[in-house]
Amino acid sequence: MQPIRFVVKVGGGKAINHDLVADDVAHLWKQGERFILVHGGAAITNEVATALGHPPRFVTSLSGHTSRRTDRRTLEIFEMVYCGQLNKAWVERLQARGVNAIGLSGIDGRVWEGPRKEAIKVIENGRRMVVRDDFTGKVERVNLALLRLLLDAGYLPVLTPPAISYESEAINVDGDRAAAAVAAALGAESLIILSDVPGLLRHFPDEASLIPHIARNGLEAALGFAEDRMKKKVLGAAEALAGGVRKVVFADGRIAQPLQGALAGRGTVIE
C-alpha cells in the first residue's frame, strides 16, 4: 500500500487546459506517484441544460452561498454531463497517455455517501422560501476500501459528482468539498485545486493580486474577499485541513505542468 501524496481537483471552467493537465497527470503517474483525480463540469452543464430546454437555476442560501437548484430533471442532465461526457473524456484522455484510468461517480460503489438536505431554505428572486424537491447534500463518508482496491491494482480513479444519499438517491454535492473529503480519508499530504485563475486573488479578476500564502487561521478572512465560485473552494480547503491534510494549493489549470507547479508551491498555498 503506497501512500497517497495528493488529491487533484480540476474545475469545470472552460479556460482550463485539459490536455496540459492530463499530460502532467500522466507524467507524475508514470514516475510512480499515486493519487486521485476529481473533476467538475458546471459550465458545460449549464449549456446542455439550456439546449435541452431546462435552463439552470441558482438559489442563494440564507448564509449567502449560491448553489444549483437541482430538481430531478436537472440531476439527470447533471449526470449526463459530469458522468457521461466529461468523465469519459477524462478517462479517454488519460488512457491515450498510458494511464489506466477508471471513471466513477460518487454513486458507484457508494464512493461518496452523505445526507440529502431534506429541505433547503433559500432566497430566490429576493423571496425566502423552502424547497423540498431538491437533490443536494454533502459527503460524509468515502469508500476508502474501493479507492484503495483500484489504486493497489494499478488504476487511477477519476471521480465526479453526484454522490449518493443514505437513502440511495443521487445527490448533487460540491466537487471541491468532495475532493477535500477524499484527501482527508486517504490521509493525503496535499489537496490541489485547479481552476481558471492562478489562485486566490485579493481583487478578482486582477491576477496580479494573487495571494501566495495563507495561514490556516487566515482562511476566515479569505472567505471575505473570495469571489463567489472561490468561496466553496475556501470552504473545501478548510475542511481538508480540519481532516488532517497538511496543505491545500489553489493553482492555475490553464498552464503547462500545473500539478508539478502546485506541488512546488506555485499558486496560493494554504497550510
Place this chain on the structure above:
Amino acid sequence: MQPIRFVVKVGGGKAINHDLVADDVAHLWKQGERFILVHGGAAITNEVATALGHPPRFVTSLSGHTSRRTDRRTLEIFEMVYCGQLNKAWVERLQARGVNAIGLSGIDGRVWEGPRKEAIKVIENGRRMVVRDDFTGKVERVNLALLRLLLDAGYLPVLTPPAISYESEAINVDGDRAAAAVAAALGAESLIILSDVPGLLRHFPDEASLIPHIARNGLEAALGFAEDRMKKKVLGAAEALAGGVRKVVFADGRIAQPLQGALAGRGTVIE
C-alpha cells in the same frame, strides 16, 4: 472465486420495465448469484441527439446491417446518455435495492478493447461510400482481471458501451455482442438478452409466433427472419456460443422476474 453463472444484457427499448428488471437482479444477487449486467440505450440517445440538434443517422453496411453513424459529436452524445444518464440510473436503482453496483463503460480500465474500423463501407441514401471519420469498432478483449477484482470484492459491475480502441479512442460497439464477449471471457453458462419482445419471433411483431428453442445450427436460418434490431442479437448469440457459453436466452424485459424466467427457459433458448 465464485463461478459466474450468467451475464445479463438489458436493451435500451422504452417498453422495458427497468424497475422489474432491477427487482429481479437484486433478488438473485441477494441469493448469492454473481453476475454482470450490461445495458444499452439507443432509443434515448436518438431523442437526446435530436434535442441537441445533432439528429441520429444510420448507415447500412454492404452486408446489410444497419448501424449508427458515429462521428465525434455523436460519440459524445452517446456517452452522455449511455454512461451518464442511463448507467447512473441503473446504479442508483440497484443501490436503492441494496446491491452495491458500480457502473463502468468499456473505456474505464479498458474493460472492452478492440479495433476501430479504419474505414467503413456503407450504403447511405442508396449510394455506396467510404466513411473515415466514424468511431465504431468491436470488442476483442475483456479486462477479466478488473471484473473479477470487483466481483470478488462484492460489487456488481454494470457495463455499457462505448469500448476503447487499441489506439485509445472511444468506439461505439454493439452492446449485445459486447455482452457476449463478457460471457465468453467469464466462462459463464448463460447469456440472457432482455428486450421489449418475448424472444425471437418468426413473424415480427406477432408475439404468438415466439420460437421457444433454436439449436445452435439453426442460428443461420434465424438470421433470415430476425427483424433488424434482432439480427445483432442473433450474431451476439452465435459469438457467445462460439466462445463457450452453453446457452443464450432471448427474453422479455417488460415482465416481472424476467431473469428467473429466462433462467427457467422462458423466451427463446438457443443451445
